[in-house]
Amino acid sequence: MxxxxxxxxxxxxGPLGIVMLCHTxxxxxxxxxxxxxAANCPVVIHVDRAVGAAQMDAFKQALGPHPLLRFxxxxxxxxxxxxxVAATQAxxxxxxxxxxxxxxxxxxxxxxIPLRPADELAEWLEQRRDVDFIxxxxxxxxxxIKGGLSEERFTLYFPFSWKQRKWAFDLLVNIQxxxxxxxxxxxxLQPHMGSQWWCxxxxxxxxxxxxxxRARYDRYFKGTWIPDESYFQTMxxxxxxxxxxRSLTLVKFDRNGxxxxxxxxxxxxxxxSDCFVARKLWPDAQGLYxxxxxxxxxxxxxxxxxxxxxxxxxxxxxxxxSDGRAGLYMQSRFPLDDSINAKTAAPxxxxxxxxxxxxxxxxxxxxxxxxRVHGHLFAPEKxxxxxxxxxxHGAISNSAALRDYNQRMFLxxxxxxxxxxxxxxxxNSRDKMTPDLNWFMxxxxxxxxSVISGxxxxxxxxxxxxxxxxxxxxxxxxxxxxxxxxxxxxxxxxADIRVWTLAEFLQDPQRxxxxxxxxxxPDAQLAxxxxxxxxxxxxxxxxxxxxxxxxxxxxxxxxxxx
Amino acid sequence: MKAIRAQLRLRAQRQTKLMRALxxxxxxxxxVNRTADIRQGDILAFTTLRNxxxxxxxxxxxxxxxxxxHFLMVDNASDDGTTEYLEGQKDVSLWVTGASYKxxxxxxxxxxxxxxxxxxxxxxxxxxxxxxxxYPFCDTRPLHALTDWLESQGRKSFSAMLLDMYxxxxxxxxxxxxxxxxxxxxxxxxxxNYSLKRNGKLQNLxxxxxVRARAFHGARPEQAPALNQTPLVDWARKYAYVSSTxxxxxxxxxxxxxxxxxxxxxxxxxxxxxxxxxxxxAREELAxxxxxxxxxxxxxxxxxxxxxxxxxxxxxxxxINWRQLEILGLMSxxxxx
Numbered sequence: 001m002x003x004x005x006x007x008x009x010x011x012x013x014g015p016l017g018i019v020m021l022c023h024t025x026x027x028x029x030x031x032x033x034x035x036x037x038a039a040n041c042p043v044v045i046h047v048d049r050a051v052g053a054a055q056m057d058a059f060k061q062a063l064g065p066h067p068l069l070r071f072x073x074x075x076x077x078x079x080x081x082x083x084x085v086a087a088t089q090a091x092x093x094x095x096x097x098x099x100x101x102x103x104x105x106x107x108x109x110x111x112x113i114p115l116r117p118a119d120e121l122a123e124w125l126e127q128r129r130d131v132d133f134i135x136x137x138x139x140x141x142x143x144x145i146k147g148g149l150s151e152e153r154f155t156l157y158f159p160f161s162w163k164q165r166k167w168a169f170d171l172l173v174n175i176q177x178x179x180x181x182x183x184x185x186x187x188x189l190q191p192h193m194g195s196q197w198w199c200x201x202x203x204x205x206x207x208x209x210x211x212x213x214r215a216r217y218d219r220y221f222k223g224t225w226i227p228d229e230s231y232f233q234t235m236x237x238x239x240x241x242x243x244x245x246r247s248l249t250l251v252k253f254d255r256n257g258x259x260x261x262x263x264x265x266x267x268x269x270x271x272x273s274d275c276f277v278a279r280k281l282w283p284d285a286q287g288l289y290x291x292x293x294x295x296x297x298x299x300x301x302x303x304x305x306x307x308x309x310x311x312x313x314x315x316x317x318x319x320x321x322s323d324g325r326a327g328l329y330m331q332s333r334f335p336l337d338d339s340i341n342a343k344t345a346a347p348x349x350x351x352x353x354x355x356x357x358x359x360x361x362x363x364x365x366x367x368x369x370x371x372r373v374h375g376h377l378f379a380p381e382k383x384x385x386x387x388x389x390x391x392x393h394g395a396i397s398n399s400a401a402l403r404d405y406n407q408r409m410f411l412x413x414x415x416x417x418x419x420x421x422x423x424x425x426x427x428n429s430r431d432k433m434t435p436d437l438n439w440f441m442x443x444x445x446x447x448x449x450s451v452i453s454g455x456x457x458x459x460x461x462x463x464x465x466x467x468x469x470x471x472x473x474x475x476x477x478x479x480x481x482x483x484x485x486x487x488x489x490x491x492x493x494x495a496d497i498r499v500w501t502l503a504e505f506l507q508d509p510q511r512x513x514x515x516x517x518x519x520x521x522p523d524a525q526l527a528x529x530x531x532x533x534x535x536x537x538x539x540x541x542x543x544x545x546x547x548x549x550x551x552x553x554x555x556x557x558x559x560x561x562x
Numbered sequence: 563m564k565a566i567r568a569q570l571r572l573r574a575q576r577q578t579k580l581m582r583a584l585x586x587x588x589x590x591x592x593x594v595n596r597t598a599d600i601r602q603g604d605i606l607a608f609t610t611l612r613n614x615x616x617x618x619x620x621x622x623x624x625x626x627x628x629x630x631x632h633f634l635m636v637d638n639a640s641d642d643g644t645t646e647y648l649e650g651q652k653d654v655s656l657w658v659t660g661a662s663y664k665x666x667x668x669x670x671x672x673x674x675x676x677x678x679x680x681x682x683x684x685x686x687x688x689x690x691x692x693x694x695x696x697y698p699f700c701d702t703r704p705l706h707a708l709t710d711w712l713e714s715q716g717r718k719s720f721s722a723m724l725l726d727m728y729x730x731x732x733x734x735x736x737x738x739x740x741x742x743x744x745x746x747x748x749x750x751x752x753x754x755n756y757s758l759k760r761n762g763k764l765q766n767l768x769x770x771x772x773v774r775a776r777a778f779h780g781a782r783p784e785q786a787p788a789l790n791q792t793p794l795v796d797w798a799r800k801y802a803y804v805s806s807t808x809x810x811x812x813x814x815x816x817x818x819x820x821x822x823x824x825x826x827x828x829x830x831x832x833x834x835x836x837x838x839x840x841x842x843x844a845r846e847e848l849a850x851x852x853x854x855x856x857x858x859x860x861x862x863x864x865x866x867x868x869x870x871x872x873x874x875x876x877x878x879x880x881x882i883n884w885r886q887l888e889i890l891g892l893m894s895x896x897x898x899x
Contacts, residue, residue: 145809254897258714265702282707314899321897323823328756328891331723331790334767334819391875394754397776405770405783406757416891417754 013068014040016122017102019091021084022049022110023077024473026055029110030062032067035293039118042068042099044091049076052184070094080162084196084228085221092205103129106199112249112279113262113288118299121248121276124302125199132204132240135194135247136233149173153225154191155182162225173347186220194233197249197279200240207239208232250275250307252314255321260314264288269313325550327446329412343408343444344415349520350447352484353455354513355426357502358532365424369521373424377414378407378431392416400432407437415446422520429456438487447495449488450516453481454502454560461543462535471550478552503560509534572764576811579802582667583674590636590672591662593645596655597632597680604631605705605776607687608676610669612638613846614691615647616839619741621691628695629704635679636672640664655680663852667805674802681797685709688793688807689831692744695722695793697829697885698895711898712827713796719810720794721818722829725892726773727751727881728873730835737838744834750878752776753890756789766790766809766816773836773873778862787859789855791831792818827896830887836873 018036022029022045033043039558047056063069072091075083089109095105104125111204113122139151149156156176160168175181183190200208211217217235221227236243250273252260259280262270264287271291281288324333327345354361355376362373366386375384383398390398394417396410403410415423427433441447456477460470488497498516505512514526544560600606607630614621622633633654637645648656661674666672677686687705689695697708697720712720727748729736736747756771767790775786786834791807795815802811810816820826844864847853853860879890887893 195807203666209751254715256715260899261707261711261714263699263703263707265699268566282710284704286705317895317897317899320825320894321820322824324820324823324894325891328825330825330891330894331721331758331767331769332819332894332896333824334758334760334821335823336821389876391776391877393877395752395773395776395875395877395879396755397780399776399783401772401781402755402757402775402779402783406759409757411753413756 001109002008013042013099013101014118014122015103016041016044016118016125017095017099017100017105018073019076019088019095019105019107020045020110020112021087021091021107022059025111026051026059027062028281028289030059030107031289031293032110032113033063035114037066038116039070039122041118041122042070042095042102044070044072044095045235046072046087046091046555047074049074053526063529070098073529078161078163080226080228082222082227085231088228088232089209093209096202096206096209103202104199105202105205106248106277107197108249108277109197109279111281111283112197112277113281113292114268115250115273115275115278115292117296119298120252120302124276127302128244130201130203131242131244132198132200132236133244133246133248133305134198134200134233136192136236136243136245137194139191139193149225150193151191152177153193153230154185156225157181157183157223158225174376183223186216189217189220189234190237191230192233192237193230194245195247195249195251196228197247197251197277198232198236199248200232200236204236205241208235210543211235211239240373247499248275248305249277249279251279251419252310254314260317261285262288267291269310273305273307273310274303275307275310294331295489309311327412327416329409329416337443342446343440344412344446346415346419346447347448347520348415348425350425350427350441350449352426352428352450353452353502355460355504356428356455357452357509357534358513359535361422361532362426364532365517368517369422369424369524371424371459372476375426376428376431377411377425378403378427378433378437380430380432383410384425393512404432408440409430411437411440424520429477429484433480433484435483435487438484442487442490442493442495442497445494445496448516448520449495450498450501451488452500452505453485453548456481456539457544458535461540466545467546467550471547471552474547475552479506501560506534506537568763572811572813575804576800576802579674579811580678580800581802583671583678583802586661586666586671587675587679589659589666590657590675591659593637593656593658594649594654596653597634599653600632600680602722603684603706605629605685605687605709606631606681607633607689608635608673608681609633609664609689609691610636611640611644611691611847612663612675613640613642613644615642615644616738616740617638617691617744617834618644618647620743621694622654623741624694625687625689626653626699629706631785634676636669636676636739639843659816668853670803670806677797677801678799682799683798685712686795688795688803692834693724693793693831694745694834695829696832696887696893697722697890698827698884698893698898700829700884709794709796712794718796719792719815719818720829721790721792721825722794722831723756723769723892724772724789724791724833725830725887726789726833728773728878729873730874730878733836733873734838734841741744744837745832745881748834748836749881750874751881753877753879753892757783761816764804764809764811764813764816766813767819768793774859776875777873778859783895785858792816793831794829825894825896827898828893830884830893865897 018041036043075087077084077087092105119150162169232489254260261280261282263282263285326342366373372386374386377383382400383403385392387399394413396413485499510531517524607625635656635831637658668798728750729747752772756769759768761768769790770786779786788808792810793807804811844860847860888895
């Protein structure tokens with residue numbers, strides 16, 4: 001316990017004491033300290049011993065002498081190590097000893113900023129005199145930690161510096177895990193963790209600092225990892241009976257466990273949060289410092305902090321970083337094949353054979369489902385966009401060369417650019433079918449692929465071609481279609497897939513067609529619009545027989561009987 | 563074993579590149595050197611240019627406002643007063659050279675050298691005078707906020723894809739005046755027609771597309787210019803750009819994207835190429851033959867801009883702000899909230 005160096009009687013102060021831990025951006029820390037001092041709050045500042053003498057002098061000079069200002073014993077605080085706790089203890093002791101009127105002590109850092117007038121906080125605390133505000137979460141329960149060690153913080157040995165000897169730190173952790181080396185938590189300590197920044201009542205803080213077994217516990221915590229997030233959080237459980245397990249300091253951590261910075265554009269967000277203190281500010285956020293330190297008007301009615309909105313804001317950002325926007329391929333999001341389920345941004349439908357079997361299928365579907373239906377997007381000549389457009393949404397060109405240069409991206413771009421409107425297009429073996437594209441669609445859970453196999457023959461059958469001239473072509477088309485269907489019927493697909501042979505489909509075309517369309521468009525107007533007409537199939541059986549006799553393996557047509 | 567060999571080859575390639583930069587630095591003549599004014603922590607801009615007088619005032623002001631501390635520029639034989647103008651700017655250090663742009667890997671060697679010499683320990687921004695960086699929150703946060711944050715995330719490089727902007731109507735219809743914001747004229751862009759592929763060797767993404775692919779390379783898409791850029795790097799002496807700012811060595815610097823579904827933060831380099839100045843530029847550059855792949859890009863502009871005149875189409879998007887680009891998915895704020 002340090003003794004009071006001031007022979008004069010303790011200065012009159014408000015009931016709220018501020019302990020500040022500072023190591024960088026001291027000019028900002030000085031501004032904040034002055035804010036508290038002006039509100040009659042005593043301030044005890046700990047400055048990291050790594051800060052040079054010149055900077056320290058400038059800092060002291062900027063603050064000037066003040067009856068409510070003290071500087072505490074300096075420690076060298078490396079992130080995640082004991083001296084941070086030691087510094088906090090020393091500064092807190094000094095606060096309690098030298099300022100007798102202090103009822104609550106608020107622990108802050110040099111880059112924290114008060115968001116509300118100091119009097120509002122003091123008054124709010126006055127009404128909660130014996131309550132301790134400290135986030136204190138039992139390690140058995142909530143997944144409080146973002147990445148890294150959790151319970152092991154308490155049960156392993158950490159002789160190496162994480163910052164300076166990361167490899168040794170990691171190695172030793174792994175060795176201890178491997179061989180089951182553990183240290184025991186001294187009873188009756190119940191390990192708890194939580195935000196480093198707390199606000200404790202005089203009684204509780206004294207209870208912790210004057211605890212009969214403090215030396216024993218201090219020794220234990222010296223060996224744990226990141227004790228600044230567990231020492232007070234654990235000790236408080238033994239001495240306090242009125243804990244509110246939340247921090248009055250708003251801190252949002254990112255995925256690496258670093259506090260998110262606040263900038264000028266967060267002003268409204270911070271203001272509406274009604275939190276008392278926020279951490280951590282970008283030192284050059286001039287607008288925030290100007291606004292929050294300039295003496296806001298104190299409000300009449302007491303208001304509780306409402307951090308939900310700001311929580312949501314940062315959660316969304318974290319989600320964008322970790323999950324990204326589905327179906328987006330861009331310079332800083334390029335998922336590898338197997339790392340995502342949805343490869344595109346929205347559901348779409350691929351129809352194979354429908355356009356050949358039914359008259360004006362695209363027109364009919366467009367009316368029935370009230371959407372714009374493309375033709376064959378992958379036709380060899382060009383991408384047949386709806387209405388024959390040369391350019392479509394997102395400025396996608398109908399050039400076949402551009403499309404085929406990167407077919408996946410062509411499709412992914414189209415789906416991304418038309419989010420909100422379901423895309424439908426025809427696709428068959430005459431198109432620029434590539435295994436890459438086939439696999440891309442078959443493994444995309446947004447794809448609905450419906451195939452009536454064998455329909456590729458119909459245009460040739462109806463057209464004025466000599467069979468001998470097109471025989472090779474038919475063989476080629478059939479082979480490609482089979483390859484496509486083999487992919488669709490493999491076990492790796494995740495698309496919504498329907499495959500019929502032409503004969504199967506003709507058994508109940510009405511039902512199959514409406515089922516398919518309804519799966520994509522539950523609201524489709526199928527009753528009012530008659531089903532599209534099937535083109536004439538007279539003589540088709542003879543045609544197939546003829547093909548078979550010419551030597552074509554009629555794989556998918558063998559069951560065709562009319 | 564194979565991996566080690568590949569590593570060694572990459573290291574050799576990088577060192578060759580650095581040696582080459584050193585050799586090519588002999589071609590540079592210092593015209594005015596104010597690099598003594600560079601302060602610790604300054605963000606430095608590096609630029610090669612030729613006859614760009616009309617664009618310079620806006621360019622310099624744009625980046626000064628973002629917080630660039632010093633400009634290091636190589637003037638490749640300008641004769642329109644560019645040299646004299648730059649000499650008069652207090653935050654510009656200027657080198658001049660009459661040597662071949664093509665022979666110096668299109669300026670990469672010169673700039674690699676200047677970055678090696680002055681860039682180490684600083685965030686460096688390599689941009690042409692018609693490229694304007696847009697990054698998340700650029701309307702409210704200075705570039706320093708971004709670099710501070712990148713540093714806190716342990717990131718060394720930041721990507722900004724090139725986004726070609728164009729006017730509505732013939733490019734010659736609205737003349738550009740010095741000092742004017744070029745995007746008052748070239749306000750339009752292609753939102754979603756980009757092709758991305760991954761370059762296995764250097765791990766960068768290969769991005770092509772946009773208006774240049776649509777209007778000029780419809781038949782030969784593989785010849786469309788690359789749009790992936792990594793212009794902002796926390797520079798160290800061992801780094802080198804390989805070709806333009808598309809690729810860097812060591813290759814870890816090219817890994818500016820997330821490959822497990824998430825989004826890294828990224829920006830956009832808005833490209834004010836398609837102004838009325840391009841017609842004269844295309845003629846001049848064709849005559850000099852100092853550009854990539856036999857200046858075929860300029861040949862295409864010369865042809866294309868005369869035939870069609872208008873790059874605009876029904877599905878062109880009009881530029882509003884960075885938030886729009888982020889919603890469209892051209893850039894991302896990642897988790898920088």
